Amino acid sequence: MTTLAIDIGGTKLAAALVEGDVMSMRRACPTPGSRTPGALEEALRALVLPLVKHAGRVAVASTGIIHNGVLTSINPANLGGLEHFPLVAFLEAATQLPVMAVNDAQAAAWAEFCALPERDDMVFLTVSTGVGGGVVLNGKLQTGSGGLAGHLGHTLADPAGPLCGCGRRGCVEAIASGRGIAAQAQGELAGLDAKAIFSRDTPQARGLVASSAHALARLIADVKAVTDCQVVVVGGSVGLAEGYLPLVKACLSQEPDVYQVPLRAAHYRHDAGLLGAALLATGDAL
Numbered sequence: 001m002t003t004l005a006i007d008i009g010g011t012k013l014a015a016a017l018v019e020g021d022v023m024s025m026r027r028a029c030p031t032p033g034s035r036t037p038g039a040l041e042e043a044l045r046a047l048v049l050p051l052v053k054h055a056g057r058v059a060v061a062s063t064g065i066i067h068n069g070v071l072t073s074i075n076p077a078n079l080g081g082l083e084h085f086p087l088v089a090f091l092e093a094a095t096q097l098p099v100m101a102v103n104d105a106q107a108a109a110w111a112e113f114c115a116l117p118e119r120d121d122m123v124f125l126t127v128s129t130g131v132g133g134g135v136v137l138n139g140k141l142q143t144g145s146g147g148l149a150g151h152l153g154h155t156l157a158d159p160a161g162p163l164c165g166c167g168r169r170g171c172v173e174a175i176a177s178g179r180g181i182a183a184q185a186q187g188e189l190a191g192l193d194a195k196a197i198f199s200r201d202t203p204q205a206r207g208l209v210a211s212s213a214h215a216l217a218r219l220i221a222d223v224k225a226v227t228d229c230q231v232v233v234v235g236g237s238v239g240l241a242e243g244y245l246p247l248v249k250a251c252l253s254q255e256p257d258v259y260q261v262p263l264r265a266a267h268y269r270h271d272a273g274l275l276g277a278a279l280l281a282t283g284d285a286l
């Protein structure tokens, strides 16, 4: 059966048909700027309706917490105005197809798990605009009873650190994410985005990238202690930026032996959320 997969992100919406692990008819559009439920509904209809007639079911990967088919935002800055959006009910009515939905990092974690040569216990971390994660243990994606499992970006990196969009101070996301790197920039780097900061070879730029890598390495030691995972897969635009993963590896190597775990770059650069949601809809992973 062909799955219509949808990815709802803070900056773009994407959709594609997925059969097995083959994707076709991929479409994308910007996430509506007004960020009201009505604007999102209109954008989703325009994006997915041309694909509906080819599909037998819908699978959604979305930013935020997905619980009982409802989307809520842990960091309202990512999807302001969309708290308690009834994602599954809306898409079932719009497409007349069965719909399942899961957090986007959890979906990507499942796609990355399926791409591993050995399906060991794994943790996926994506370092991008925010920091997201997903945990797969004993072949099962951990979503938690309320959908919160794996939101590793909101664990504590520094109790005196910057305020995070979730309301907590010093989350990993506030320090290590692209938005966090940009927010901490001062002087000649003020106002630049993370990509531009990565391209500058100045002491401040190197320091910001290093503190991001340090925060991520400490998080990886923590998740090793919590899950005893056998591999950590790192993705996202910051996570896959040139030279970033070696920095994280160097920081992790400073930790005691018991916290060491192999790090791998993500197999899927883009669309892991679309593919992971489709793979979850076809299997019994949840």
Ligand SMILES: [Zn+2]
Pocket: 153, 154, 155, 164, 165, 166, 167, 168, 171, 173, 174
């Ligand atoms: Zn947070």
